[in-house]
Amino acid sequence: MEAENEYKKGLWTKEEDRVLLDYVTVHGSGRWNRIPKLTGLKRNGKSCRLRWINYLNPNVKRGDFSEEEEDLIIRLHNLLGNRWSLIAGRVPGRTDNQVKNYWNSHLCKKLGFKKQTPKALSSSSETPKAPDSNSKQSCSCGTSNSVKDMEALQNDQNPLLDDIVAAENSNSNEEIQWMTEHCADSLSCSNGHNLISWGMVEFLQGYPLDLLYQNFESS
DNA sequence: AATTGGCGCAACCGCCACGTG
DNA sequence: CCACGTGGCGGTTGCGCCAAT
Numbered sequence: 001m002e003a004e005n006e007y008k009k010g011l012w013t014k015e016e017d018r019v020l021l022d023y024v025t026v027h028g029s030g031r032w033n034r035i036p037k038l039t040g041l042k043r044n045g046k047s048c049r050l051r052w053i054n055y056l057n058p059n060v061k062r063g064d065f066s067e068e069e070e071d072l073i074i075r076l077h078n079l080l081g082n083r084w085s086l087i088a089g090r091v092p093g094r095t096d097n098q099v100k101n102y103w104n105s106h107l108c109k110k111l112g113f114k115k116q117t118p119k120a121l122s123s124s125s126e127t128p129k130a131p132d133s134n135s136k137q138s139c140s141c142g143t144s145n146s147v148k149d150m151e152a153l154q155n156d157q158n159p160l161l162d163d164i165v166a167a168e169n170s171n172s173n174e175e176i177q178w179m180t181e182h183c184a185d186s187l188s189c190s191n192g193h194n195l196i197s198w199g200m201v202e203f204l205q206g207y208p209l210d211l212l213y214q215n216f217e218s219s
Numbered sequence: 220a221a222t223t224g225g226c227g228c229a230a231c232c233g234c235c236a237c238g239t240g
Numbered sequence: 241c242c243a244c245g246t247g248g249c250g251g252t253t254g255c256g257c258c259a260a261t
Contacts (some may be wrong), residue, residue: 033246050230083250105227
């Protein structure tokens with residue numbers, strides 16, 4: 001790309017934000033690589049996309065994470081590992097970047113997890129990048145007492161977790177009811193919050209029903 | 220008051236998947 | 241079937257703020 005070096009890096013200015021916002025308002029999100037050409041913005045498409053998703057998008061919730069959000073993230077992480085986009089998809093108003101940052105800076109510490117440093121990775125015999133995209137789920141953190149009740153559900157080899165990825169096909173109301181009845185206990189919060197009321201249904205909608213039966217009835 | 224170290228967050232990087240011609 | 245462009249994802253970096261000394 002000949003213009004690669006012309007692209008600016010670093011923090012975004014208010015003016016750049018305004019230009020990007022104007023573009024998205026008129027053209028909608030997508031076609032990010034056209035933005036520098038159409039608007040004269042000295043940012044590459046990727047940077048524009050990220051800025052929109054993580055900051056400018058009005059659906060993004062700012063500010064501290066609530067207790068409910070925190071608990072949901074902990075539980076989803078236990079199920080899904082470091083699949084931040086999947087986790088963020090179940091936490092309304094939060095982006096994968098927010099969730100990832102929050103996990104690494106707050107929750108790892110709070111739960112007594114050891115954050116895997118680049119040094120630790122390089123000294124490890126394992127390669128930091130898995131060849132298989134499925135094994136991108138490299139959970140760098142262990143388990144803790146506060147999430148011990150989830151251990152029964154956690155199984156890295158369990159194909160069930162991978163099927164959550166294909167969660168966009170929604171289930172019928174009866175299926176959701178069955179799932180909430182059978183899974184809510186297993187996933188219920190230690191602090192008494194009701195997951196059903198703040199995202200559990202949406203979360204469960206992603207579960208393939210046959211795998212749910214298999215997983216929960218046999219346990 | 221100046222310095223330093225830690226922390227949190229925004230942004231970048233590299234890889235991969237998918238769509239299209 | 242293949243090459244290319246684009247978008248998405250997770251890991252990582254770097255900067256600014258703030259508390260501790």
